[in-house]
Amino acid sequence: MGNVRLKIRAVLFASTLLAGTSSLPAIGAEPDVILYNAHILTVDDGFSTAQAVAIEDGKFVKVGSDAEVLDTAGEATRKIDMKGKTILPGFNDSHVHMLAGKTFGVQVDLTRVRSIADIKAALAARIATARPGEAISGSRGWWEYQLSDGRLPNRHDLDEIAPNNPVAIAGPHYAIVNSLALKMAGITAQTPDPQGGEIYKDASGEPTGLLMDRASRPVMALFARPTPEQQFEGMVKVIRLANSNGLTSIGDPSGSVEDAALYRRLYDAGKLTLRVDFSYSVDHALPLDKVEAALKTFGPAGQAWGDGMFRADELGEVALDGAELSAFLRDGYPGKPDYHGIQMVPTEHFKAFAALANRYGWRLRPHAVGDAAIDEALDAFEFANAEKPITGRRWMIDHAFLLGPTHYPRVKALGVVINSQYMHNAQLGKLILKAWERPLADRSEPYREWLENGILFANGSDGPIAYDACPLYQIYGSVTRNTKWGGKLGPDQGISRRDAIKSVTINGAYTSFEEKVKGSIEPGKYADLVVLADDILAVPAENIKDIKILATVMGGRTVFGTLEQ
Template sequence: MKEADSILVDGNVITMDEELPSANSIVVKDGTILFVGDKEEALSWLGSNTEVINLKGKTMLPGFVESHLHPAHYALNLLELDCRPKHTSSIETILEKVRMAAESAQDGQWIRGWGWDDSKLTERRNPLRWELDKAAPNHPVILKRTCGHMAVVNSKALELSGISEDTKDPKGGKLEREIGTGALTGLLQEKAQGMAALPDYSFDDMVKGMKLAQKDFAKWGITTVHDMSTQTAELQVYQYLLEQNELNVRIRPWIWAVDQNGWTGLLNEVLSVGIRSGFGNDMIKIQGMKFMLDGSIGGRTAAVAEPYEDDDQTGILYNTVEEVSPFIKQSLAAGLRVAIHGIGERAIEVAIKSLEEASESIDISHLRNRIEHCALPTNDHLRRMKKLELMAASSVGFLYHIGDSYIKNLGTERMKRVYPHKSFKEYGIVAPGNSDLPVTDGNPWTGIYGAVTRKSLSGQVLDDTQNIEVQDALKAYTVDAAYSSFEEQSIGVIKPLAKADLIVVSDDPLTIENEKLKDIKVERTFIGGRLVYSESRKDEAYV
């Protein structure tokens, strides 16, 4: 019998494996799980060099699989002004950060920030360019909203970007103007963000930021991430870190398909090289192509079917079926799966219709194609999604963090079908959960809490219709998310021959009160059997 590298004993192991839901011991060799079961049999793998780890009754789970985030964007955000609500409660506090940054910035240097949320600011409105002008009159400023679907800039930034009062709105975007005067407010919505003439970050900046981001992933117990907007620079950073043995999270890239929102589409390049879904290795594995059809509920730019509350607007639909369907079909025909951002009903309809058209000539039922976010599907959408075996990459993590803005913008009736995990289950649609980091905090426990309780950060009950059980919520962040990349046998689960991606947590989620789910802490994180985070040694997270 093989000698194990490590044996973990006396734990409360929640395996997420239906054949053996629980155990107390695990055997690991060469980064792979050899055995899951009882302590006595596990110790039969004991050798002279085997490390025995006593879990002392602590709960162990498979590492979390984050099905939709933007790791490289989050990485760069960590180098920018942090304007998230927990750090900036008002516009004035944001402006103070901008003033301080301007004092130390070189002449002409862009000041960048991220994370502001008008629904949580004291003033309950967006910052304005004139306010930014006063804080930094000689520097271009851009501050991205938490949703990533809009940003506010100052007059210097507008000038450098060649944007004036006479500039027309781009297709799929909007330059907000002051009611009455028509003056630009500085708010760039959706594709208008791509008009800002921002300088590119350097490769070294991206590496520095990604190292910081990885520490947060490990702290949250995330061992695999799906990058939903991968471009050339990001892929190079991931490969560089892997070559340097400094990649501490598994990356599943979805490559940005067409030019949008200031990001360059790579569909033609990927097609010409001949890369197919699944290309790569255990650490970096290409998933397919990412398309985007609308905005966000929080920013009122998602393409909804009925107007937003107290408004006559129905959001922004980027493309029609006729415009996007050929690209989707081209991708599928080349062996590239697709993930299509669709939040509002109109965007979800375009996504499904495009895939239905592709299915007329290509068998797509086995490809596990995805609709990203999938916030407001109708029953008809769910029926058609099941017929095509589509997945709903559900941003259920939004419920806790920005659910208050959702119910404000959609009303109570529509809220009953937002990120409808109960309905997904009833229709047999696999729906991995996600945070869409940096749109919301990346801690999976807040997403699990929201899926179970349907409560927001303020304690507001958003609805009592779509609640799911804790076990199903855990599946959404483990084995169901792994299913999305055809890896449900190797990640997101604790079973023989799976990767030893494991987390030790402070409490048993299956027995703790639901209200305490959001407070569960990750105490240790292992990737391939290697300890990458220890809560007891926070200052040396990677050991």
């Protein structure tokens, strides 16, 4: 009887796929597991709630009341009383640098530092066991506003603990290096700023050790890559961490052919417990013939394997500007009217790049923070669209801090999707305020205005996964506009809890054309869900960020915690 039932379901499922729908009929189904007595926020079109859900073969097969769903149980069905716990679709971080996990455990961990002295102590401990001349790198996960010194470290600080080893510590779109690293990279007072980068210099014209964006590349080339086994083990650790934050899907915005192969190796070893929307990286500043040669090494756009585990049809994160201190702005920076930030590549070149990518079937997701960078992205999109339509292909702009009213009609006309990350305001808002001042700083990520103007955005973290890839905090910040540094940017731009939840679930699925198979709890979709200890719609807003994640399930498999409470 069981074989007959499976054959019936297989025929019915095939017919639904041919009809262009993902709904999987529950007729004849005998679920593997039923979760009942739950508070389920389905995030379907009506944001409906349910009491129970049935899962079979890694997919949801029935959603409804306890009575309706329990009626589908068979003799072997496992039935779990959720005791009123809240269940949401699995979270989706649409922009997270998961591949930073390759260096997890290799770099010096700076995620808990609170002063320059802490940074120096952590680095000194590693240097004490290193060979003279061995390059030492420190991790991200620390922020200028957290340092009690009120400033960034400089090369002189690092020289005190590392006179004989090149040292670099990473920040958002910059690196801070010591004097030996500068010397080995050939960076002196006479070195000009590269296109797309800036070498900070003191009053005497000497480099301070702060290298913005592309200016850091000669130094970072000095540092050895982790071994393949170190990369694999680092990725296993960060994937587990991601699952513990409720993540079942991610968008990794930049990677190589070797990185795609690493994801496949993780999958084959049974260690990939996240669905990956992958973007290949190509240096968009290269001559177009070299760009084209690189595109040919990637294989065709639209790669996919593993039943929803990996897909790749994007090129990213092609940067058009820097970050808070170097975003490409239409108007000059406060106090520096002639400084407009960093333009990574000339507009005409990026137009040609976009058209070339489009010919090969790739979607773009450029990094554009400032309003002028967003202008450049849209100029290029429109140029590519004139040759071969991109409307409806969901090209994206990542970050888009200063996306504003002049951009909205162009975004909607092309069907562009925005990948935003509230974590920027949360972590770097103090730096944004310092660099841009009000009122411009209050224009950073105006979510309420975006929704009122029909702009669809997905939320993410932009973090190496080792820190802050926490969707509950993204929901909390999007609702309250609160931050980790104590202030607020755009305090009137908070959105509803429902819209914030959508931004880390169904909207993320939309960015990768997967809203029919994930992002909500509906029959036929992948059984990806997260179990919360509290009702996210009912707790005080201030408590959203502190809700405990009890379990994360991907494809019907528990990948974090336990369903038995």
